Amino acid sequence: MTFDASASSEPGDDIVRYYFDWDGDGEYDYNTTEAIVNHTYNVVGVFTTSVMAEDEDGTFGIWSTWTFFRRVTVSNAPPLVNESWSYGVEGENTTVTVDVYEPGNNLVRYYWDFD
Secondary structure, three states: OEEEOOOOOEOOEOEEEEEEEOOOOOOOOEEEOOOEEEOOOOOOEEEEEEEEEEEOOOOOOOOOOOOEEEEEEEOOOOOEEEEEEOOOOOOOOOOEEEEEEOOOOOOOOOOOOOO
16 A cells, blocks of 8 residues: 655655554554655554654654544455366376465365366
């Protein structure tokens, strides 16, 4: 996801650093001089994110701190499947290998259809 804090401003001072709280716990997880950043949520869920801007004086307080909140809903992505098999002779065993990666770790069932 792309987060854009470029609309932040401080009359008379330049913004020099942005602090991002990705999970809404009140602790800033990432800081940068860039106003536009990307972040990836690795699990399904709803997240409250915030950003705080620091001005060139390095002061933090009501006059130099801006916080916005954005509720982010992450949908469940489909599982990624990688399969391989060896060709066999009718009536003999063959090997089928299936590797499944499910980003949310919510895979609950496998279905097999060999028709």
